[in-house]
Amino acid sequence: MKREADLVVKNCGQLLTLRSTDRTPRRGSALADLGLVENGAVAIRKGRIVGVGSASSVESSIQPVATCREIDAGRAVVMPGFVDCHTHTCFARYRLDEYEKRVRGVPYSEIARAGGGIAKSVADVKEMDEETLLEVSEKRLKGCLDHGSTTVEIKSGYGLDLDNELKQLRVIKRLAEVSPAQVVSTFLGAHAVPGEFRDRREAYISQLIHEMIPLVVDQGLAEFVDVFSEIGVFTTREAERILRAGISAGLKGRVHADELNDTGSAEMAVRVGAVSADHLTKINTRAITRMADSNVIGVLLPGTSFGLPSLDFAPARDMVERGVAIAIATDFNPGSSPSESMPMMISIACSHMGLSAAEAIAGATYNAAFALCRAEEVGSLEVGKHADFLILDCEDYREVPYRFGTRIVGRVFIGGNEWKGDSS
Ligand SMILES: [Zn+2]
Structure with a gap:
């Protein structure tokens, strides 16, 4: 018929x-x-x-x-349509001054010490009311659509306290309602240890596990939980605890893993059964093999290396050849990758990571849908x-x-x- x-x-x-x-x-x-x-x-x-x-x-x-x-x-x-499976589209302002400094060679650590980096974006989100944050984020999401992204993951992580994380997640939920694109929400309360918790980080981790995650789940505000596992941020053990708490509360896991240092966090992602491990710039060969034997998608973010700017790119060629299921995303954020263009990410993935056009396109569509558990739909x-x-x-x-x-x-x-x- x-x-x-x-x-x-x-x-x-x-x-x-x-x-x-x-x-x-x-x-x-x-x-x-x-x-x-x-x-x-x-x-x-x-x-x-x-x-x-x-x-x-x-x-x-x-x-x-x-x-x-x-x-x-x-x-x-x-x-x-492109499936952009890793973005921080819900942010208040660009960080133009930092870019000027970075291209002149000022290290990120120095910028962060001067109050820049993620802390600056956190301060910006705290200062902005929910309606305005929705307005500016919607404008950015429209930019994603203009560049061909029809499914977009968006993380919180610029609130870092209960009220502001929930504020960001509510904005993401409203974006999902008003945008024709499919929006997938991720709770990233573990994006950094807030300055006021520097000397009592365990108190913040406890708040994440016992207060924030249960509320996020109760209010149906996120599908995924994410952690930035990195030296100076959350240790691999801390990240594992937070992820396991999120997963046992009903969220699915993803990790900012092995980005600036080889911390063993990609292997941890395999251990906890995360859906994806993202960045992987410094991943070692053993972890590549572990990922290849698992269902974890390796999300590569070419724009982040390009925008820092850095000559360090994830070993994409090696990962593909050893059998890791890789995806490509923008990491759209006001620090390292202020670009919502998936075609640009595909260009960088080919020029700097040695992928072919076909491999990069499959990573930006078909495999990326698996990274968001949307493979049945898009x-x-x-x-x-x-x-x-x-x-x-x-x-x-x-x-x-x-x-x-x-x-x-x-x-x-x-x-x-x-x-x-x-x-x-
Ligand atoms: Zn990110």
Whole structure:
């Protein structure tokens, strides 16, 4: 029986379906499989995909309804919307002065001592009322959509006290309600030890475990719990305690792991059964092997190294070859990576981490959906999934990394509806 369609996208020169053969994250040589169909088409009904593949196969399997709209992709690349699985989009202000200092070579530790870094963003969020924070965060989230992200994870972590963490999480919840994008919320109360707890860090950890996590769960404000495990922030043991508390309260785990130092936190992520371990700039070979043998997604954040600026990039090539399921995200934040552009992250991942265009694109869509436990819904163009797709301003997908910093995302569709920026 033919399926009814109310929207058909035709004339897709390269249709990147990212279709799955086994519904598991892509590893090793499979990562480069984009499920590419030349001269493809996509059929949609009520925001879901009902047909996808070659133009002839889609045409013969669907029945357009009377009001069916047709879009001619003009031989362009059509692909799934990006899944940005690691962002800090809910922040109050940019930190421009710090960038000026960093590019002149002032170390982050010195900037932090002078009250900059995460502490500055915490002070900014505390000072801003909830409505204004919503307004500025919504503007930024729109920027993510403009660059083709149709699913966006957003973390708290600039509150670092009960009231302000809940304030951030409420803003993230409201963003999920007002934005056409799918927003996934993460509680990151363990982003730093607040200054006032410097000499009694155990008191803050106890507050996180016994007060904040239960309230966040009670109020349904987050799906994930995250911890910044790093020298000078939370030790691996502390991070493990916080994660285990979150997981046993019903949240799913993710970790800022092995970013500036090899602390064993990627292996800890495997041990606690986290969904992802993120950053991994300093991950060692043993931890790479452990991750490869696990279900933990390795989320790579090329923009963070690029923006610091640093020549240290995560060993992506080695991770792929050893079988780690990697994903790519922006880490959009006002410190190290003030960019919401997934195409730019793909460019950096290719130029500085040695990934191929196909590998980076699969990491930014299909595998990233696994990093958010959304693989049943998004990340590929397959029958039954959300009709979240992009029509690119190019005819060859390899242009995505190649033409870095240019406008490569032409049209953005979420649930079959076109996103037209503020006029949507
Ligand atoms: Zn982060």
